[in-house]
């Protein structure tokens with residue numbers, strides 16, 4: 001199976017590293033020149049425990065892919081949410097009617113973007129509990145060693161092929177499984193991001209600092225409530241109590257969520273429009289009030305302006 005990974009950041013590089021190490025045909029695609037140059041020279045260098053292990057694989061910019069015109073069997077997208085559509089537009093030459101696209105991005109509504117490029121029976125949605133960080137161009141650190149992946153094809157016609165992809169991921173050490181209700185898992189994870197990512201970025205706090213404030217409980221309940229109210233109109237019935245407990249289980253972890261890392265530590269734009277912002281937007285469509293999500297989205301955008309993100 002010819003595999004391409006679009007977006008060779010923390011997660012795309014991690015997945016590429018594992019899949020290549022397991023003997024797969026993997027090509028990375030990225031837009032960041034310094035990252036492309038570093039990976040061309042040394043491969044993807046992963047820090048595993050105390051060791052640095054490099055894995056060489058080809059990497060191209062989308063413009064270079066344009067000249068190759070060879071379609072891939074599986075395209076794994078790992079851009080940030082706001083980069084997804086541009087990336088897919090520039091990868092049209094390698095997306096054929098037989099290409100499966102696997103999306104493990106955080107956030108909501110990515111399937112709407114993917115449907116502009118492939119049919120629903122070739123769209124595989126998922127969530128992953130693997131975590132990774134970039135320490136320098138071409139260099140990643142694995143943030144955990146007990147992650148997993150749940151995936152499902154949007155149309156049952158693609159189930160057999162998706163199960164083959166489950167096996168490829170699992171054989172590469174990425175612990176994947178086929179889900180019968182992946183949209184539930186996507187919304188459940190979005191609730192975590194909608195609470196801790198956004199609020200830790202706004203408050204410049206880690207999960208533990210935020211979780212130990214007197215306001216944490218009330219804020220969590222109100223935000224999860226809005227996600228659940230909107231999810232219902234999208235055919236997903238979240239178990240509010242379980243989801244709140246799941247979010248609050250992070251309140252003892254002194255970890256800075258990725259939105260804090262992007263916005264506060266690296267002055268990069270956030271994925272807020274695909275998390276709380278998506279719930280606000282979908283709420284407007286279904287006439288569901290989402291005052292917390294709307295306010296949080298506006299505050300994050302204001303902070304992006306203040307910090308002059310690029």
Ligand code: NAD
Pocket residue numbers: 007008009010011012030031032035078079080081104105106107128129130131132133134143258271
């Ligand atoms: P990332 O920011 O590391 O990479 C995304 C893109 O941004 C890549 O093309 C990368 O090359 C580019 N990039 C990264 N740093 C850059 C810099 N300093 N300057 C210019 N370009 C830069 O994103 P990620 O963490 O791999 O996340 C990809 C998707 O996966 C997101 O939707 C994220 O929410 C989700 N996700 C991330 C993790 C995680 O642990 N990182 C876990 C689960 C899901």
